[in-house]
Amino acid sequence: MILEVKGVRKCFGGVVALSDGNLVCRLGKITGLLGANGSGKSTISKIITGVYNADCGEINYNGQCVKYKNPNEARLDGIAMVFQNLSLIPDLTVWQNIVLGAEQKKGIGLDNKSAKEISEKIINKLHPGLDINKKVNQLNPGEMQIVEIAKAISAEPRLLILDEPTAALEQAQVKNLFQYMRELANQGVSMIFTSHRMWEVMEICDDVIIFRNGENVASIDFAEEGKDADKIISYITGDAKKSECEIVDREISGEAVLSIKGMNYGKHLRDISFELKKGEVLGIGGLAGQGQNELLLALAGAYPDMKCEAEINGRKIKLTKPVNAVRNSILLVPGDRQLEGLFLKDSVYKNTIFPKLALKRQPLFIPSKKYRMECENIVKTLSIKTHTIDTPVGTLSGGNQQKVVVGKWLSFDINVLLLADPAKGVDIGAKRDLYQYIVDMVKEKNTSVILYASDCEELIQYCDRVLIMYEGQIVDSLEGCNINEDEIISASMCVKRTMEVG
Amino acid sequence: MSKITNVSIDSIGSSMKKIGLKQEVSSIMILLVMFTITAILQDNFFEPNSVVRNINAFAPLILLAMGQAVVIISGGLDLSAGAALSLLTCVLTYVMKQDDPITGVYAIVIAFAVAVLIGVINGIGIGYLRIPPVILTFATSYIWLGAALFIRPTPGGETVKWFKVFYDTKSAEGVPAFVKAIGSVFQPALVLVLVGCLIWYVISKTKIGRYIYAVGSSNDSAYATGINTAKVQMMACIINSVFIFLAALFFVGQNQSGDARMGDPMTLKAIAAVVVGGIALTGGRGSVYLAIVGALILSFVNKIIFFADIPNAYQTLVSGLIIIVAIAGSVAYSYINKKAVGKESK
Structure with missing residues (x-):
């Protein structure tokens, strides 16, 4: 020994x-x-x-x-x-x-x-x-x-x-x-x-x-x-206690918002095809680092070299530039909020108006009174715990920071919302608020969501369908009662295939 | 037979390409162009007198650029180099008394100690206290300047008679005959540059030499491997100080006096020389010898301006333009090269 x-x-x-x-x-x-x-x-x-x-x-x-x-x-x-x-x-x-x-x-x-x-x-x-x-x-x-x-x-x-x-x-x-x-x-x-x-x-x-x-x-x-x-x-x-299937299958209108065919990007993404329906919450699962982040970034247009056929509402689009994705209202809430999603030293207010300034036609002078009202509303609806809206974002807690990242897209019409592990490092209360808000948005506006979460529970609780990724490929698709921890983990580990190989 | 010749031709071809790929080549090509233009413009370029004059004019910048290169490769930047140079000239002339030859030796020893101390202070700030190099050396440059003004408020001072040996051996008094003999063959300025090269050659063969590259390339990885990164950064600063010290010897030999402000314009020139030579400002990449190439390019540009009959008012402007054109050319060159290689590998 x-x-x-x-x-x-x-x-x-x-x-x-x-x-x-x-x-x-x-x-x-x-x-x-x-x-x-x-x-x-x-x-x-x-x-x-x-x-x-x-x-x-x-x-x-x-x-x-x-x-x-x-x-x-x-x-x-x-x-x-x-x-x-x-x-x-x-x-x-x-x-x-x-x-x-x-x-x-x-x-x-x-x-x-x-x-x-x-x-x-x-x-x-x-x-x-x-x-x-x-x-x-x-x-x-x-x-x-x-x-x-x-x-x-x-x-x-x-x-x-x-x-x-x-x-x-x-x-x-x-x-x-x-x-x-x-x-x-x-x-x-x-x-x-x-x-x-x-x-x-x-x-x-x-x-x-x-x-x-x-x-x-x-x-x-x-x-x-x-x-x-x-x-x-x-x-x-763990000793799989088969959790009761509580989720009532929601009616999902058959029309596809986003359809991806043959997406390839180097070694990270191989031959990925799927369809996302209107009002659907599509989960991406699997072990960490199997290409989930890359998939979301590719959908947001981050990779110029990526090859794929994409259609949104039946219209062909090119997903090789972030601008194209944003113009088609495919919006990404990035995984690393401190690095990619926020200006930490700027206030909550400024962070929420940046997307507007960048994407919408603006009057010569920024209508700050109106925007401040909107920002107050966002803070209220998401129950972001901040002193005032002029507090620097960097001083908020992780969960509240994440809410700001989501909140800044609130005033847009979202076709597809991409969430890259939004609850990473977020405490339970804030996590619930955040997901509750997303669920409400899906119900009210019929938004489609693609959610990647490293935590199985989030997938189980909120997703209508879960795709499992393994080494850049989609290896399994789980629906309804099949979405449980056992199934997700055994699909993630690729047990079925290994049994064939071994 | 034919197979063998084919192979050897192929290998020659690929090794030619490897040479063409190296960063060194583009800056050396610029140097050759500048050299040729200068040689054409200046009638007496190859005459001994003008060669000597050119060596004397180029040497200080070469030395400072080499020192700066070491710091930049280690991931730092030294904005205090010029002020440190001034301080060292003031220290040298402060200690020396014209009539007492032995004070020259004292001056050299004391100035060297001061140089090492300058390196240690910069090194402690950058390495151990983790102050950003730009900010730290900007601050210390004022300390060196203040100290220099304290001991020599106005330019002046005196030197021992033999001190001219660092500038022009023939006119130096009281030096052994063999030194004079060497000096008549090799210019002292050239000897100083060669000493600098020798110092770096030895260091580059040791652990510190390799660690300087490692720390400049990725400080965190180097630390994770167990390298004392703070110590390496301090060593880089000390090596830089030694090069500044060599430059100070030359200046005092030339001017026979100290000046608290003479080094100020040299700082940015030396940094520019490092960049023009092709050393990455981000650290970890490039050879220290490239700084010599960069310094020569800048010096030749100055000469070209001088001999091309450009009106005084435009000289500075034109020199800036020439440097930009030269660098753009080298960037384009390496870009084309990369593309060619990329195609080949596909």
Whole structure:
């Protein structure tokens, strides 16, 4: 036993990310870490490597109780982590990145020759043919991920933590990686491996630990208990209490507002086709980062290179410019409100009038009295908690900020409203207000909504139909009573397909 | 046989393209154009006397630009370089007494210490206190200026007789014969530039050299990898100070006096030289030697204006236009190149 984590707890500002994390890692074994989004598996990895400090609990590594303050300390102790958000220097070459921070001296200069040899050796096993003299900013995301993995391996760790290393990789690259991981395991390196793809976990791991809602609910040793995908899924989703189907099927008039055919954008979106009916709330589900955000951005016209046939109310439109989308009243409420949706330093009032100034014909002098009245109305209808409408948006709470983002589109006729995870980081009360408002809008104005939410519950509660995305494709469409947590998660994990493959 | 020759021709072709792709090439091409125009306009361009004069005129800007380049590559910017240069000339002339040759040595040691101190102060502000470089160095430039005015309110001062060795060895007194012999072959200004190049050559082979690029390219990633980014930024500032120190030696050798305001116009010129040379202001990209190319381009532009009989009133205007045209040309060049490569890879 190389690593034992006992009763680790971690809160982020009142939100419990990890309530009782336990984990055991054996010498030369590969431990899989499974769980839905936000179940705490990334958090526990980061606590082990010292990115976060645990609130309580203990970590035993090599029989000693350890507590690392930063990743560097952990690395010196032989624990390396492959980060999901890459830690590479874009302007340095591949080999320079691999040895970065651990350069060997040779005389007055650096030992570049052996550094290149080491890099060449590791890269050749992971991705033969990658030129180590290329700069990192010339690589594609998959190659970058490989360099990131090579960087962690070059430190010759005794415990290697791989946090979803395969998300950006292609099939062949994954195979190479697995081969190398086996080799390392045979040399006595222990590994913790996180992935959302069931078949990968089945293939590479010796045992799995399953997390749900911040605690580990099961650990399965494959050697003793065998590999049973269904059992693992049931642990991930919880003892599925089939919730009663409460939602009464609403009458949705058959007419399609928006129809998309053959949408393709690089690797992010592949061959997506769907129709959105008037007054329908269409959910987009799936694991994080499977192309949902890209889909919404593509609909909002953010990608000039995107290819698709789009029709709105039977009229053909080109969705390659944001202006086209906005002119056709396809409006996006972006996911990262602080970055994309708001001018944080400006007041609530100013934020609500910017779209008007930009899109509508304006009299020479801005009719501020009228607009202020309208803004007061928006604040009232959405119950935005703000002192006055001249308060800077940056000082409001997250939920109220999000309401401003939605509110600024209020005075427009909306054909299609795109919501990218609108309730992320929003407290429950504000979340309810926000959704209530959207539901009312759908009922009154017969607006169509496309909602991407990382939280299944929101999809279950508000959507008429849910499309599940997996690696840039729509793999499933759920309707009516089929919209429940069980179905969504098993569709997200692509269990049906993996069963066929495996 | 034919196969082999084919392959070798292909590889030559691709390596030619690789050369053509490099950022260096476009700025070196501009330099060649400027060089040719100057050589045509100036009748006695290749005569020894005018060569010497040109080297003396170009060297200070080259040194300052190289120092500035190091800071810019590390992700910073030094607006205090000119003021620091002035301060160092004032310190040098303040310590030296004309009749006492040994004071020259003291002056050099003290001025070097002051230079390092300037680098350390800028480095602490940028690296450890995380003050934006533009704001910090703007503020420190006033401190250096204030200190310079304190020790030398009006231009003047004196130097030891041998100090001319940094400008013109022949007229320097009291220097060993072998130094004079070297000086008659290599201009002192040229030697100073070569010393600067040597310093950077050595540093670029060490960890600090690589870390300067890493920190400038992505501070957060470098930190996550365990690099002490604050220390690297401070080292960049200190290296810059050393280059400023070399420039100060030249100026004092030339003018035999110190001036608290002489360096002011040099700051932005040096930054412009770095940019014209093709080093990205965002940091992490470009070679320090490109700063030499940039400084030479700017200097040749000045010469061209001078010899092209452009009326005084328009000279500044025209020099600005020439620089813009030159940079636009290099941007267009790299754009065409990128397109060609893009097609090929498809």
